[in-house]
Amino acid sequence: MMRRPDTAEVLGAVRRGGWTLGIYLVLLGLVIYTWILNSRYGLDTLAMAALPLAFAAAGQAVVVISGGIDLSVGAMMALTSVTAAVLMKNAGEEVAVVVVALVLLLGIAVGAVNGTLAVITRVPDIVVTLAMSYVWAGTALLVLDRPGGGAAEWVQDVVKGDLLDLVPRATVILALVVGIAWVPLRRSRLGLSLYALGSHPLAAFRSGVPVQRTKVASYAICGFFAAAGGLALTATTGIGTPTTGDYTLKAVAAIVLGGVSLAGGRGGILGPIAAAYVLAIIRADLVFMGVDPNYSTMIQGGIMVLVVMVAGYLELRRRRR
Amino acid sequence: MTDLLLEATGVVKTYGAVNALREASLAVRPGEIHALLGANGAGKSTLVKILTGAVRPDAGTITLRGQPCQVRSPAEARASGMVSVYQEPALIPDLAVRDNLRLTGTPIEPFRAWVAELGITTLDLRALARDLPLPTLRILDLARALAIAPDVLLLDEITAALPADLSERVMDVVGRQREGGRSVIFISHRLIEVAALCDRATVLRDGQTVGVLDITEGSENEIVRLMLGPAANGLAAPGGPREPAVASAALPAATAVPAPDASTPRLEVRGLRAGRKLQDVTFDLRAGEVLGVAGLEGQGQDELFAILSGDDRPDEGELRVDGVPMRFRHPADAIAAGLVLIPADRMQALLLQRSVRENIALPAVAPVRRWGPIAMRGEGRRVQGAIQQLQIDTRAGAEVRRLSGGNQQKVTIARWIAGGVRTLLCFDPTRGIDVGTKREIYHLLRELASGGAAILLYTSELEEIQLACDRAVVIYGGRVVDEIPAAEANEARLLRAAHGLRRGAIA
Numbered sequence: 008m009m010r011r012p013d014t015a016e017v018l019g020a021v022r023r024g025g026w027t028l029g030i031y032l033v034l035l036g037l038v039i040y041t042w043i044l045n046s047r048y049g050l051d052t053l054a055m056a057a058l059p060l061a062f063a064a065a066g067q068a069v070v071v072i073s074g075g076i077d078l079s080v081g082a083m084m085a086l087t088s089v090t091a092a093v094l095m096k097n098a099g100e101e102v103a104v105v106v107v108a109l110v111l112l113l114g115i116a117v118g119a120v121n122g123t124l125a126v127i128t129r130v131p132d133i134v135v136t137l138a139m140s141y142v143w144a145g146t147a148l149l150v151l152d153r154p155g156g157g158a159a160e161w162v163q164d165v166v167k168g169d170l171l172d173l174v175p176r177a178t179v180i181l182a183l184v185v186g187i188a189w190v191p192l193r194r195s196r197l198g199l200s201l202y203a204l205g206s207h208p209l210a211a212f213r214s215g216v217p218v219q220r221t222k223v224a225s226y227a228i229c230g231f232f233a234a235a236g237g238l239a240l241t242a243t244t245g246i247g248t249p250t251t252g253d254y255t256l257k258a259v260a261a262i263v264l265g266g267v268s269l270a271g272g273r274g275g276i277l278g279p280i281a282a283a284y285v286l287a288i289i290r291a292d293l294v295f296m297g298v299d300p301n302y303s304t305m306i307q308g309g310i311m312v313l314v315v316m317v318a319g320y321l322e323l324r325r326r327r328r
Numbered sequence: 329m330t331d332l333l334l335e336a337t338g339v340v341k342t343y344g345a346v347n348a349l350r351e352a353s354l355a356v357r358p359g360e361i362h363a364l365l366g367a368n369g370a371g372k373s374t375l376v377k378i379l380t381g382a383v384r385p386d387a388g389t390i391t392l393r394g395q396p397c398q399v400r401s402p403a404e405a406r407a408s409g410m411v412s413v414y415q416e417p418a419l420i421p422d423l424a425v426r427d428n429l430r431l432t433g434t435p436i437e438p439f440r441a442w443v444a445e446l447g448i449t450t451l452d453l454r455a456l457a458r459d460l461p462l463p464t465l466r467i468l469d470l471a472r473a474l475a476i477a478p479d480v481l482l483l484d485e486i487t488a489a490l491p492a493d494l495s496e497r498v499m500d501v502v503g504r505q506r507e508g509g510r511s512v513i514f515i516s517h518r519l520i521e522v523a524a525l526c527d528r529a530t531v532l533r534d535g536q537t538v539g540v541l542d543i544t545e546g547s548e549n550e551i552v553r554l555m556l557g558p559a560a561n562g563l564a565a566p567g568g569p570r571e572p573a574v575a576s577a578a579l580p581a582a583t584a585v586p587a588p589d590a591s592t593p594r595l596e597v598r599g600l601r602a603g604r605k606l607q608d609v610t611f612d613l614r615a616g617e618v619l620g621v622a623g624l625e626g627q628g629q630d631e632l633f634a635i636l637s638g639d640d641r642p643d644e645g646e647l648r649v650d651g652v653p654m655r656f657r658h659p660a661d662a663i664a665a666g667l668v669l670i671p672a673d674r675m676q677a678l679l680l681q682r683s684v685r686e687n688i689a690l691p692a693v694a695p696v697r698r699w700g701p702i703a704m705r706g707e708g709r710r711v712q713g714a715i716q717q718l719q720i721d722t723r724a725g726a727e728v729r730r731l732s733g734g735n736q737q738k739v740t741i742a743r744w745i746a747g748g749v750r751t752l753l754c755f756d757p758t759r760g761i762d763v764g765t766k767r768e769i770y771h772l773l774r775e776l777a778s779g780g781a782a783i784l785l786y787t788s789e790l791e792e793i794q795l796a797c798d799r800a801v802v803i804y805g806g807r808v809v810d811e812i813p814a815a816e817a818n819e820a821r822l823l824r825a826a827h828g829l830r831r832g833a834i835a
Contacts, residue, residue, distance in 0.1 A: 196430065196431065199423065199427050199430060199431045200431065202420065202422055202423055202427075203420040203423060203431055205422075206420045206421050206422035206423065207420050207421055207422075209416075209418075210416075210417070210418045210419060210420050210421075211420060211431075212382070212401070212402065213382070213402045213412075213414060213418035214402070214418055214419075214420065214428070214431050214432050215401070215402055215403030215406060215431070215432055215433075216403075216431065217401075217403070272420075272421070272422035273422050
């Protein structure tokens with residue numbers, strides 16, 4: 008049993024991670040294509056534009072992997088975005104550090120409320136989070152009833168431009184947040200519990216997973232990423248935006264494209280993040296190509312359906328063998 | 329008594345109107361293998377769930393090593409030295425074996441040792457649990473439990489669906505738990521195993537402990553008597569294969585459709601091939617007979633039944649129903665041709681959240697009315713007829729998932745009987761079902777056969793072939809390797825053939 012991985016095992020690993028690998032290849036292809044199409048359009052702009060969605064997708068992925076779904080991601084982003092903008096406006100540059108930390112904590116708390124309600128009431132997650140999305144959206148409007156507020160200079164600079172003229176800063180930030188917040192977690196017992204809960208709740212319970220706590224944790228993590236997304240919104244636009252509902256369903260689209268099973272238990276967050284970028288690039292490319300915006304949304308939808316069908320077909324073939 | 333390791337007394341649990349446990353008790357001594365027996369619905373599963381903390385009792389006390397003990401979750405039970413291996417493996421399908429071990433904090437080295445001890449020589453800890461076959465998963469689940477050296481090990485039908493060789497290794501390992509004062513609570517419907525392995529037995533009936541006995545020569549009869557209770561003892565007499573067939577004269581004529589022509593087989597299977605699992609299967613199934621299919625795990629029987637029930641398509645070969653060639657593209661085609669499936673896994677057949685009545689009425693082989701609203705009264709009459717014929721306990725009938733396993737299996741059969749049955753494909757219909765219900769089911773199959781139905785019966789318990797079938801085909805490596813009349817189909821002959829041996833010693 009203790010031996011070095013042979014070819015079959017390497018192939019197995021590639022097969023398991025194949026979807027994620029594929030989506031990164033697609034992303035690479037699209038980046039090159041975009042560069043050929045319009046070399047003046049910088050990658051940094053694109054990375055910035057896709058940053059909020061990438062965070063939203065990461066959060067949604069965690070919840071869906073754990074067997075739930077969070078329809079309040081967009082509303083949580085709005086709430087955290089305006090909170091950050093209001094607190095940062097007229098505040099010193101140093102205070103902004105505290106604001107960023109506070110807003111991330113707010114996201115965790117808001118997410119935990121979602122999860123706790125779902126656990127206590129035993130109402131299906133989709134219903135609880137749909138209802139809570141109105142609560143958080145309303146709260147966001149109370150904080151700031153129209154786009155406004157501000158963002159500290161360094162917060163705006165941190166996502167702007169390229170690092171060493173090479174990698175977009177927005178991508179670096181994303182990699183840092185994911186690297187610090189998710190990678191260690193994924194390898195911890197909590198990470199395993201998240202997958203266990205989504206894969207087979209009864210078996211998870213019987214394996215000693217604290218089912219309810221794990222579920223609350225999954226929503227809290229989602230809240231954290233939603234807050235990161237809200238901060239990204241404020242940072243990239245320089246103001247707070249109280250209505251961002253669109254992000255919820257785009258995040259769901261991104262996780263499906265990114266290889267997360269809506270049935271739970273399968274996938275990761277790197278795939279969805281890449282998928283968020285793919286969606287953003289496709290959108291930008293269609294604009295460059297002068298496609299009517301109405302057609303462009305139809306094309307995006309068509310691509311989604313096609314991809315999901317291919318995924319389903321691959322899964323079917325894998326099982327048959 | 330302080331020399332008991334685990335004691336449960338006066339345990340009561342009610343679910344709504346159903347008393348799952350009325351007055352259950354269980355006393356386990358250190359270093360004994362204790363059988364927990366009872367018909368389906370007697371309350372075994374509920375008692376196990378209470379002992380392992382998955383369910384909380386309404387009343388009763390549980391003491392472990394003389395100390396009152398209240399576990400609230402499987403994790404707490406594990407911490408206090410009680411580990412359970414359930415009927416369905418508790419490994420997380422989407423996690424690698426190694427991660428499953430990390431999840432439960434199981435030490436890897438002892439786990440490896442137990443896996444090897446239990447007869448699995450190659451295991452990649454990086455394999456996802458969902459990619460492993462069911463018997464392997466059960467072994468891994470058991471090894472994971474053994475690896476933390478529990479004082480009390482609860483085994484719920486551990487040998488069900490295990491091939492014979494693995495079963496033997498498991499029994500051997502379980503028997504050796506006695507050393508060092510460890511105890512095992514052993515739940516099984518295979519009384520032969522209980523007799524071979526266990527020291528004492530507690531028998532439950534209707535949620536009550538009705539007897540505790542030492543296992544000695546011939547205690548099987550006593551156990552069966554206790555399990556069935558005074559009312560059902562007529563069924564307990566171990567009848568030969570022919571005996572139920574005589575009783576079938578009383579069968580209502582409408583239940584089975586007579587064969588059009590006795591000379592044409594109801595079902596002809598010729599050279600069936602599909603994928604790698606099914607190579608070449610040929611046999612005839614005639615109206616009025618029960619044909620047994622015997623085989624070890626994974627010899628192509630799953631694929632055979634999937635094709636016959638229209639769930640899968642063959643690569644090659646021919647199917648004829650009443651002499652007419654058939655190509656099923658969908659289970660509906662098979663059902664229309666009169667081929668209906670009773671799967672081993674009841675979850676595949678039933679709508680768990682719906683009522684007994686809806687479940688029985690759903691397939692509607694011969695609909696009460698083709699279009700428009702359902703004729704409720706006609707449907708109700710048919711459903712009632714089927715319920716009575718199978719003696720289904722419908723007290724919890726508003727939702728099928730609340731019925732006991734045996735009752736659920738009866739519902740899966742009743743679904744087809746309500747509309748009249750021509751060809752019944754039974755795939756291990758008695759898996760995990762108690763002796764009493766098993767006998768009822770075999771009795772029913774004989775009745776249906778003598779009423780003109782054709783029945784194909786796969787069973788994982790070889791001794792049952794002789795009980796229910798007229799003849800048997802043995803499947804090995806995707807081929808039919810032998811055909812044996814019931815009179816000669818004893819376990820030894822079947823086992824030899826099932827291992828691919830024409831003669832010689834049992835492998």
